[in-house]
Amino acid sequence: MPSNIRVKICGLRTAADVAAAASAGATYVGFVFFAKSPRNVSIEDAKALAIDVPLGVAKVALVVNADDAFLDALTAAVPLDMLQLHGSETPERVAEVKARYGLPVMKAIGIADASDLPAIDTYAAVADQLLIDAKPPKNADLPGGNGLAFDWTLLADRKYWTIPWMLAGGLTPDNVAEAVKRTGTTQVDVSSGVEGAVGVKDAGLIASFVAAAKA
Numbered sequence: 400m401p402s403n404i405r406v407k408i409c410g411l412r413t414a415a416d417v418a419a420a421a422s423a424g425a426t427y428v429g430f431v432f433f434a435k436s437p438r439n440v441s442i443e444d445a446k447a448l449a450i451d452v453p454l455g456v457a458k459v460a461l462v463v464n465a466d467d468a469f470l471d472a473l474t475a476a477v478p479l480d481m482l483q484l485h486g487s488e489t490p491e492r493v494a495e496v497k498a499r500y501g502l503p504v505m506k507a508i509g510i511a512d513a514s515d516l517p518a519i520d521t522y523a524a525v526a527d528q529l530l531i532d533a534k535p536p537k538n539a540d541l542p543g544g545n546g547l548a549f550d551w552t553l554l555a556d557r558k559y560w561t562i563p564w565m566l567a568g569g570l571t572p573d574n575v576a577e578a579v580k581r582t583g584t585t586q587v588d589v590s591s592g593v594e595g596a597v598g599v600k601d602a603g604l605i606a607s608f609v610a611a612a613k614a
């Protein structure tokens with residue numbers, strides 16, 4: 400019997416991507432607003448894509464250190480269910496974004512080793528959800544979406560924070576079941592692991608990922 404694991408498919412760029420994620424059983428779909436990303440979409444693109452997202456599937460906008468001008472334009476144009484802050488936003492900025500836009504905020508936290516773990520508690524005090532991702536390599540162009548996993552055993556004793564969280568970073572159809580088992584997470588997020596080429600989603604990999612996560 401399928402489990403209640405919730406899956407977010409991030410970096411969707413086409414109507415076919417949205418259809419693939421929704422029909423596979425994703426709970427969240429993510430749109431990336433970051434110019435350096437191969438998954439970047441414009442506000443106009445996202446507005447059109449959002450229309451295709453079925454009711455019950457949450458639309459998440461991923462932004463990186465976005466200013467109010469950009470977020471004002473984004474939230475005015477696109478019907479969103481959540482904002483994902485994937486840059487170096489401070490806890491104060493997370494609280495400010497939450498208050499200004501009235502949307503749930505998910506803060507991404509990069510983990511490389513145990514010294515990164517205290518940030519989880521810090522942001523748990525202000526965000527609605529956390530995205531626990533691999534820390535990007537120094538000088539990486541992207542703060543996420545690099546297909547890198549971190550040492551999941553770092554989370555082994557820390558399964559329960561006060562707010563919901565998702566596991567991300569280098570997840571694929573082949574390793575997601577093991578990641579769920581090792582970390583105890585109930586939510587997973589993937590981008591490059593369901594692509595046939597960089598920035599190009601593969602409907603078969605999306606279906607396999609969701610099935611494996613829920614198996």
Ligand SMILES: O=C(O)c1ccccc1N[C@@H]1O[C@H](COP(=O)(O)O)[C@@H](O)[C@H]1O
Pocket residue numbers: 409410429431433436437438461463485532541542543544545546547567568569570588589590591592
């Ligand atoms: O996907 C991107 O291009 C991206 C750009 C900037 C910040 C975050 C990004 N992606 C997020 O990172 C996680 C992990 O990605 P991956 O599965 O390791 O490729 C992804 O789920 C997005 O939330």
